[in-house]
Amino acid sequence: MMIYEERESYDHCGVLGLSFTDEDCVYSLAHGIFHLQHRGQEYCGLALEDEGEIHAEAFRGLVSDSFTPEVLSLFKGKHGIAHTSLKDPQPFVLESRIGKFAIAFSGNIINAREIKEELMRKGFSFSSNYHVEILAKLVAQANNIKEGLESLPKKINGSYSIVLLADDGSLYAMRDPLGVKPFIAGASAKGVCVASESAALNGLGMKIIKDIEPGGIYLLRPTGISKISQVESERIAHCAFEYAYTARIDSVINSIPVATARNNLGASLAKDDDIEATVVAGVPMSGLGHALGYHKASEVPYGIVFDYNRYALGRSYIPPNQDERNRIARDKLYIVREAVRDQSIVLCDDSIVRGTQLVERVRELQETGAKEVHVRIGAPKLTFPCRHGISTRSKDELIGSDRTVEEIRKILGATTLKYNSVESFVQAIGIPADKLCLACWTGEYPS
Numbered sequence: 001m002m003i004y005e006e007r008e009s010y011d012h013c014g015v016l017g018l019s020f021t022d023e024d025c026v027y028s029l030a031h032g033i034f035h036l037q038h039r040g041q042e043y044c045g046l047a048l049e050d051e052g053e054i055h056a057e058a059f060r061g062l063v064s065d066s067f068t069p070e071v072l073s074l075f076k077g078k079h080g081i082a083h084t085s086l087k088d089p090q091p092f093v094l095e096s097r098i099g100k101f102a103i104a105f106s107g108n109i110i111n112a113r114e115i116k117e118e119l120m121r122k123g124f125s126f127s128s129n130y131h132v133e134i135l136a137k138l139v140a141q142a143n144n145i146k147e148g149l150e151s152l153p154k155k156i157n158g159s160y161s162i163v164l165l166a167d168d169g170s171l172y173a174m175r176d177p178l179g180v181k182p183f184i185a186g187a188s189a190k191g192v193c194v195a196s197e198s199a200a201l202n203g204l205g206m207k208i209i210k211d212i213e214p215g216g217i218y219l220l221r222p223t224g225i226s227k228i229s230q231v232e233s234e235r236i237a238h239c240a241f242e243y244a245y246t247a248r249i250d251s252v253i254n255s256i257p258v259a260t261a262r263n264n265l266g267a268s269l270a271k272d273d274d275i276e277a278t279v280v281a282g283v284p285m286s287g288l289g290h291a292l293g294y295h296k297a298s299e300v301p302y303g304i305v306f307d308y309n310r311y312a313l314g315r316s317y318i319p320p321n322q323d324e325r326n327r328i329a330r331d332k333l334y335i336v337r338e339a340v341r342d343q344s345i346v347l348c349d350d351s352i353v354r355g356t357q358l359v360e361r362v363r364e365l366q367e368t369g370a371k372e373v374h375v376r377i378g379a380p381k382l383t384f385p386c387r388h389g390i391s392t393r394s395k396d397e398l399i400g401s402d403r404t405v406e407e408i409r410k411i412l413g414a415t416t417l418k419y420n421s422v423e424s425f426v427q428a429i430g431i432p433a434d435k436l437c438l439a440c441w442t443g444e445y446p447s
């Protein structure tokens, strides 16, 4: 049973590619993509090559509900790709003059409409509004797959970590020249792997080889992974939000352990914090690393005030309204009353998007007898929506877009509220600002 966070924002996708020497990779594909479920919970899919044919399937639902042993027993193949998503079913399979291939990606094509209209003027027809179909048809215009992938940066404004499986079993991986979405390669005695996060490599018992370089195009063979082309990259812009929230805490992204970044963010919040608290706790799961960092850098004891009901039913749909979302959140996240009564609590979380969940958490703590609730947020105040794949759609949805910190504190009902500044956020991650996307906070979208 899959239990995951009830959150206000989600990444859209996770991707995985596997190439094994001797054995079927079917179960490993499902197992690996299960470890990327936190990146998207609405759809999941996989494609495998077997004797020159590609077999693909995508479902609406969680990996564990969809790819049961019975379903997986219908598949065969040593080479495959898999995907998990909030917005669309992937992989997409295309039969073209350069062969049949399956493609999946994590990211977002900002100029999708313009590209689609241009392709339609050239005579291409489309069966969906999904960006992955646009990607497939752009690749299929070229003389071969390598050239098709090389052509993408000239046409696409956006982010894309791509896995592509050809019908001869060749497996390709490409990361956009900005390197927005994480993408990493690994290996074991069985073969090689690329994945959105190293959490999938951990789950598969594989070792990290290296990050897929921005603009790099790679060919995966069971015996190794080799770069076959490098597209020019004028600016690197790794998504900074991955470190605060999106990625799993056991992942290492762009050589920075997410756990270290979150601990540093918590420590930064503790610096010069002049409150007298009796316990510091995190909102599970992505607030925990920040809380631990706060605790280590201060005299404040670490405690657990919220925990998960691990036997709560998982869900395979997005609840239609806020009341239903709140009810499910309460079923899953319960309060530890004895840890709360008469305490002055520092409550750490990764970010505030709409604020609806955090209002509930603060109210629950106060109704349970907390004397004070000091909210501390690892990421700076979110002000602008993401164009590269996070599911907040407009500025209006962000509580921080046109409100001061004090106005947000009043809405939350917290005793005090503090965010990391953009400068301290960058310092805690440990990557120079000119190699990060910080558009959530600055509004300067890299392109």
Ligand code: SF4
Binding pocket: 180, 238, 239, 240, 241, 242, 385, 386, 387, 388, 389, 390, 437, 438, 439, 440, 441
């Ligand atoms: S806008 Fe924010 S969430 Fe989107 S890529 Fe940039 S830092 Fe990441």
